[in-house]
Amino acid sequence: MTKTFIYAHRGASKLAPENTMAAFELAREAYADGIETDVQLTKDNIPVLIHDENLRRTTNGTGFVQDYTYSELRLLDAGSWFSPKFSDSSIVTLEDFLCWFQPQPMVLNVELKTNVIAYKHIEKIVYECLKNYQVLDRTVISSFNADSIMKMKEINPSIQTAFLTSTKMRNLAGYAASIHADALHVKHRLLDKKLVKSCQKHRLDLRIYTVNRPTLMKKCFSLGCNGLFTDVPYEAVEYWKQWQK
Ligand code: G3P
Ligand code: MG
Numbered sequence: 001m002t003k004t005f006i007y008a009h010r011g012a013s014k015l016a017p018e019n020t021m022a023a024f025e026l027a028r029e030a031y032a033d034g035i036e037t038d039v040q041l042t043k044d045n046i047p048v049l050i051h052d053e054n055l056r057r058t059t060n061g062t063g064f065v066q067d068y069t070y071s072e073l074r075l076l077d078a079g080s081w082f083s084p085k086f087s088d089s090s091i092v093t094l095e096d097f098l099c100w101f102q103p104q105p106m107v108l109n110v111e112l113k114t115n116v117i118a119y120k121h122i123e124k125i126v127y128e129c130l131k132n133y134q135v136l137d138r139t140v141i142s143s144f145n146a147d148s149i150m151k152m153k154e155i156n157p158s159i160q161t162a163f164l165t166s167t168k169m170r171n172l173a174g175y176a177a178s179i180h181a182d183a184l185h186v187k188h189r190l191l192d193k194k195l196v197k198s199c200q201k202h203r204l205d206l207r208i209y210t211v212n213r214p215t216l217m218k219k220c221f222s223l224g225c226n227g228l229f230t231d232v233p234y235e236a237v238e239y240w241k242q243w244q245k
Helices: 021-029 094-101 122-132 146-155 172-178 193-201 214-222 233-244
Strands: 005-009 034-041 047-049 107-112 139-143 160-165 183-187 205-209 227-230
Touching: 005 021, 005 107, 005 205, 005 233, 021 034, 021 094, 034 094, 034 122, 047 094, 047 122, 094 122, 107 122, 122 139, 122 146, 139 146, 139 183, 146 160, 160 172, 172 183, 172 193, 183 193, 193 205, 214 227, 214 233, 227 233
Parallel strands: 005 034, 005 227, 034 107, 107 139, 139 160, 160 183, 183 205, 205 227
Antiparallel strands: 034 047
16 A cells, blocks of 8 residues: 655644644644645745745735845744734744754645745755754655756755646656656645646655645545645544554
8 A cells, every 4th residue: 555645734724823833833743744845046045935936925024025134024924814822933944944954753835935936946955954964864845836846856966856736737747757856745636546647657756735635635635745834733633543543
C-alpha cells in the first residue's frame, strides 16, 4: 500500500494563522508527516514564509513583500487578522523556520512563489538555506513556474522537485517529466485514475492540494497518492489511521 503523506498546508492553517510558527507547532502536535510552506523574497533578499506577494491579507502592513527589508517586515503583526489571540505572530524567515524544523521528524515542501514575481536568484538562495540546515534529503521544492523547477535542477539535479498546477492539460505528467520534475502537485479536482496511471508511467510522485474534506482524503488514499496538503492535518492523520486498519 502506498503511504499518503499528510502535509500541513501552510501549517495547521485552520487553527492558527497560516505560515506562522503557531501553525507549524500545531502541525507537529497533530503528528503531520510534513509541512508545506510558501516562500517570497524581501527587498534585502531574505526568504520569508508568506503566501501572498502583497502584505494586505495576512498582516497589518500594506504593499509588497519585495519592497521591504526583513527588519521592517518582522515588526508587522501576522496573526491578528486570524484572531486577536495570535497578535504576537510575525512573518518568519525560512532560516528561523528551519532552525525549528531541523530536529522535527517531518518532511518538508517549500513552495517557491515565483508565478507572479520572478524573484531574482530565489532558487539559489533557498537551496543554500536548505543545504545549510541539512534538510535537502527530506525536502521537495515545488513551483507553479516551470523555470524555477528547471533552475533548481541546474543547481543540483538530485534535489526533489514538483511542478504545481490547477490547470487541466493534455499529458500533464509528460510535461512535468519533460521539465525534469520528480513529482506533480495538483489541485484536487484534477485527481482521477488516469492521472495516477500517467504519473506512474512517468515515474512521478503525485500529491494533491488542498484536501480538507474526508471524502477527498479517502479518494487520495484509495488512489495511492503519495501525499496530500491539508489545512486540517489532525483530521487527515486520524482518517489515515482508520484507513490502514
Ligand atoms: O503547494 C500546494 C498549494 O499550497 C499550492 O497552492 O496557493 O495554496 O500555495 P497555494
Ligand atoms: Mg502553497
